[in-house]
Structure formats: structure tokens, C-alpha cells
Amino acid sequence: MIGLLRTLLVQILAVSLLSVGSPLVVQAEVIGTLAGLESAQRDSDLARVNRVLATAEARDQLQALGVDQGQVDARLARLTDSELSTLADKLEQAPAGGDILAVIGVVFVVLLILEAVGVIDIFKKFP
């Protein structure tokens, strides 16, 4: 809840900053190669990523998923702008490769049948 409020507050502040038309919003600087490539590859109507906003959103989500507070910022700092915005917007849908030991109960039986028919492939640990 506090996380949500904080995200909201950050968003409101960011929007209010934009409406002031402050020259600080987009700073004149050289453009990186990746931004150029991405803009050339997708004929994007995509706005450039607001890194501050995206970081705030992604930070809340990673913390909620149990990432150590001291590590969250370091983990986000190593992402490119577009990776960061994907993480902030679509973390819930993003596949997280994990393990097959978590499967239990009914799901297990269903999977066992699908496995036997050859539709899926998770129990081939014992050849």
C-alpha cells in the first residue's frame, strides 16, 4: 500500500514537473547508440523512457518479490532504459525460469498425463 502511494506520489510529481515546462526535463546531452538503434528499428511512437519513474516502479516490484533492499538499486542500474521500462511495466507477465520441483497435486497428475502423451517434457530426469 505504501509502495503504491509512493509510486503515485512520484508520478504526480513527475507530471507536475512536466507541466511547469522546466528546461530540466530533457537535458541536452549526447544520445547513446542503443537509443539510436532502437529508434531506427522500431518506427516507434514510443516516448523515451523516463528512467527515474521506471526505476521507482520496478524498485517497488522487486522489493515485493523479496529482493534484498540493498541489492535492488544495483540490479536496476545495470539495465538499459528499454529493459528497465519492460521490467517496470510487464514484470508480472515476464517468464521467470525456475524449477520443476514446485509442481504438486492435481497439476502434477495432469502434467504426468501430458508428459506420457509427449505433449510436454519435464520428467525426463530419469532416462
Add this chain to the structure above:
Amino acid sequence: MGAVWIGVSRLLASVCAAFVLLVALAGCTVNPPRFEPEETAGLPAQAELTQVPFFPQKQYQCGPAALATVLRSSDAAGTPDDLVNEVYLPGRKGSLQVELVAAARMRDRVVYEVSRDLPSLLHQVAAGSPVLVMQNLGVKVIPIWHYAVVVGYDLDAGTLVLRSGTTERRVMGMRRFMSTWNRAQRWALVVLEPGQLPAGAQLDRYVAAAAGLEAVGRLAAAGQAYARAHEQWPDSAWPQLGLANVSYRRGDRQAAEGGYLATLALDPRNVVAHNNLAEILSDRGCVSQARAHAERAAALAKGTALEAAVAATAQHVAGATAADSGVSCPP
């Protein structure tokens, strides 16, 4: 009631029998997938990278294990235990693709996305690079996401060899692999040292990988990768632009200026080169040239994601003052 029950159980029994028969039949039909001759041209019939290390995964942690496998193969440091703190998400009991990419990049490795087809994957293995893949071992509605590393194949037998989970040498039919890989959008990557090109390197993907290094400040590695790309594709503007940007970020403005001019010689419509050149020129007092490049950039960036950044440059350039006549500006 009893009769009904017997009926149901007989029905179940016959369904089971049919099922067993089906499985037996399915088990017999192992036919390797057919490739077009040009897809497998130059591929040896079998290959296996036996020297690729194996890190058996701990619970839920196939991401760190698979990543450590490919990192170690490219001479980068990283054990699964180190990597857990960098890529594991406890709440998801797994690891995200972007975080695996980021962790490899922080070790100065070029993370190259392999074309989403099996022959391209096999070519990487034949060239000596193990391939990190994502699989969905479940089904679409009950996904079970998994990372593994392809280290070998046999075209005649139609099989792949993977380091997977707790199995060091998992032999898997190509068809079976394909169905698990298809369900993960055929995501696959190789981790390369910056001076190394992947098999069948594609310019856009290789430069994107190098640009990822630049974007997170791994400038030495980015520079090496761009230099290799420039050697491979001398007519493309992108590696040249990358080299210029690396020079700029290292504070060598003179080299950067030359690099942007060289970029524009290859591609006069490169927005980034015009924009960045405008910045450099205005900072050293070549105001009229800077304005010309800023205007060109603004015209080319119209309607793209770079529009705002280019407009900011134009504003900056408009406020610049011309230097004394002693400064030598490009024509």
C-alpha cells in the same frame, strides 16, 4: 449403483489401455526433423562441447546455474552462488531473462541473441559456443519456465545434448526440444568475449549487444565489440557511431568528433551522429556548424522517440556563443 460403477471402471480401464498403446506407439516414432540443405551447410553431423562445465542447479535456481555455465565457457567469472544475488527473484522462484543478460553484460560479455531457429542454434554449438535457452516445459496455461544450455547435437539421431537442471548430459529429441522451445518464443543467446563474433553474425543484433554494454557504462568492452563490428561491416554507420560514442563518454572529444563525421560519411541521415556532433561543436564554439547539424537532426528525428532529445540539443545550441576566430571548425 454397483453396476454403474463397474461400467465406469471398465471404461476407465479401456481408456487406460488405449492410452498405454498410444504412448508405446508415440515412443517408437523417433524421426529426426528434416532440414533444408542450405540450413545445415557447413555443419558437422555431430558436435559436443564436452569441456563446458556443469553446475547442477539447486532448488528453483536453474537461472544462476545455466548462466554460470555459459559465463565460465567464455572465461568470465561467476558461480551459481554469486549469481543468485544478481538474478534470482525469491517471490517468483525464478530468474528473468533481462537480468541474466544484465549479469553477463556486467562481466564485459557481449550477449548476442541467436536467431530463433534450430539451425542457427546448431551453428553456434558447432562454432564452439554453448547456447543458453529458455524452455517452457509445461503447457501454455501451466507454464514451467526453465533455463538450460545446449552443448551438443547429433543430426542423424535428431538429438540435442543439454546441461539441464541436475542432469549433466541430458539427451533430448530435437522435436521434443522444439516444442518446449517454441513455447518460450525460441529465446536463445550466446555469451561472447568482446573481440569474438558469433557464427553467422547479424549486424543489427551484434551492434545492439555492443550498445547494451555502452548503455550500462562498460566502455572498454563496448569499444572492443564496436571495433570488431567495424572490421566486419566497414560500410555500416552503426559500429562507427558506437566507437564515436565510446570516445565521447571517455572524454576524448576530438576522437568523438572525427568519429561522428566518419559516421555521417557512411550514413548522412544518422540522427544520433548529427545530434551529438552538434553538441560537441557548440561546446567548442563552432556555432554555425553546430546549428546546421542540430537542424538536420531535428528534421530527421521528427515523429521518432528521439524528437525530445534532439529538440533539447537544438535549444542548447541556440544558446551557445561563437568562439574567437582562432578555433578551427570543420567545413
